[in-house]
Amino acid sequence: MELANWARTLPGWCGNDTKQRRMTDADARVALHRQWVRTGQGEPPLLSRDQLLERFNQFMAEFRQRPSDGNDMDGFAPEAVFRQKYPRWRPPAHLG
Numbered sequence: 001m002e003l004a005n006w007a008r009t010l011p012g013w014c015g016n017d018t019k020q021r022r023m024t025d026a027d028a029r030v031a032l033h034r035q036w037v038r039t040g041q042g043e044p045p046l047l048s049r050d051q052l053l054e055r056f057n058q059f060m061a062e063f064r065q066r067p068s069d070g071n072d073m074d075g076f077a078p079e080a081v082f083r084q085k086y087p088r089w090r091p092p093a094h095l096g
Contacts, residue, residue: 006059012046 007013014026021027032045047055 002063003059010047010052010055 004016012026012029013024014029015021015024029045036042036044
């Protein structure tokens with residue numbers, strides 16, 4: 001749910017279905033993008049793949065730091081629970 005709500009804030013989000021698409025400016029952005037592709041003038045109206053990945057990675061980093069009341073989370077952030085359950089791997093003494 002968090003990811004879906006966050007995605008709605010991104011340029012180019014066009015909804016999950018026809019009803020939601022009508023509530024966005026997706027069709028206008030597609031037209032602007034087509035014009036930008038043809039002319040190459042101005043700023044692109046949609047995010048590039050790298051821009052999207054950068055924003056997604058930032059969202060995930062922040063998400064992992066938020067306390068959670070999910071199953072077995074006990075109010076800890078996902079990153080803290082992961083580190084507690086799976087401490088840093090070290091090779092066995094005979095390999096290291």
